[in-house]
Amino acid sequence: MIRSSVVNFVSAGMLSPKKRDHALARRQLYLNYGALSLATKLQLAGHDVALFHGEHRDPEEVFRRLRESGRFPSIYPLMVSIPSFYALPWAQAFCRLAKEVDSECRIVVGGRWVVGPDLEWFRGLLPEADVLAPGLSEGVIERLLTESPVLKRIAEPTPGFTLNHLLVDGYRRYQPSVEASRGCGMGCVFCEERDIKVEKLGDAAALAASMALVGEQYDGEEIRPYLQSSMFMPTARWAAGLADEAARIGLAMAWRTETRVDAMTPQTLASLADSGLRVIDLGLETASPRQILAMNKTGVPDRYLRRASELLEACRKHGVMAKVNMLLYAGETEETLAETTTWLDAHADSIAGVSVGPVIAYGPPKTAGVLLENWRALGAQPVDETAAVTTGITTMHLSADFPAEAAEVASQRLARRYMDEDAYFALKNFSYYPRDYGRADFDRDVASSDSSALPFTLRRRETGSPAEYD
Missing domain, CATH: 3.40.50.280 (Cobalamin-binding domain)
Incomplete structure (x- = not known):
């Protein structure tokens, strides 16, 4: 051979x-x-x-x-x-x-x-x-x-080199990535990185240089890199430095990243927008004070939501599309979901789209068991008690109000409340669709899809009224 x-x-x-x-x-x-x-x-x-x-x-x-x-x-x-x-x-x-x-x-x-x-x-x-x-x-x-060492689950610092996208088979189809930092450590109950300490961001000038190198890999074609960071927490000074360096080297590149809604100030957001930030994925998860506490997002829900409001307003002001990540959590009720919906309605003009889903326990019994015990205390139950053993994916009946099927329906309904096909395409096409995938391709795929499975509202262009699915 x-x-x-x-x-x-x-x-x-x-x-x-x-x-x-x-x-x-x-x-x-x-x-x-x-x-x-x-x-x-x-x-x-x-x-x-x-x-x-x-x-x-x-x-x-x-x-x-x-x-x-x-x-x-x-x-x-x-x-x-x-x-x-x-x-x-x-x-x-x-x-x-x-x-x-x-x-x-x-x-x-x-x-x-x-x-x-x-x-x-x-x-x-x-x-x-x-x-x-x-x-x-x-x-x-x-x-x-050459070896078969016995390895442990250890952390590694962010590498000091630029990812070589040329190594990827068919790399031109992919939007590139630039790794900014690793770790989170914010303690959210459902998060895989809750106990992994966030790493301090490196030099802003070095990050800008890395982005420029990625641009060269794509021969100067338009790219929209994702700055990868589980917890992107730049200071206002760091963000201003990135904007200054981007201007100095002529880096005109739109990019995307993710963070918590309470981890970035409006001043920082403004400087990041100056450096090219155009889409940000914000981990809000819920606007119900009770659920915020249950998730261990923070011990002060009012402050958390106030900072979320300020950041979303800054996104609107500075032309950054905010995609808000939402989570129907263990113990979710009609009342808690209504609190979240009311809050989102009040901020709808600052939200470009939402991603919504019921919470899921990932991992084998050794790790998922801790989560499941916590969620049972909140009134949730696994759909399949053996799933952690067989697949590592345990879906949940969240509460008497939201068994698994109802939680899925509610997730779809919430997504459609704030997102139509234009918003969905703008967000997905920025980072996740093939680089040669256009609006005509998208429209054909929409037409061929079961509309009941789509997480956005279809607007009938002739009348301007939304299509009804539910």
């Missing part, structure tokens, strides 16, 4: 979208910037590297593409990254294919959220994995090419 000398990374895809299955959801592309960081480090060390994304394609199709490229089989291990529990079934099928074709293929599997919580549980679900990397792996990635 002839083997290449390429280190192949594969980001596991999904057999179906994690929320609702329709044509628009299957168009979305998520660049696995964690895998790309590892690939970039190996490339800088002199290795020939390639990164393939599974997307929503069949594992057989992606594996065939890998083989036809001549890169597989290889003298090096096959590096499989599983970014989500929803990607686990895809990874299982893909790894079986690899072992069937090349029984000597050594498979290294990473993905800290999926692999890290319980190694023994994970080994039972993916026995084809020869080596498990449960944490961030920049510090050990070269060893993994």
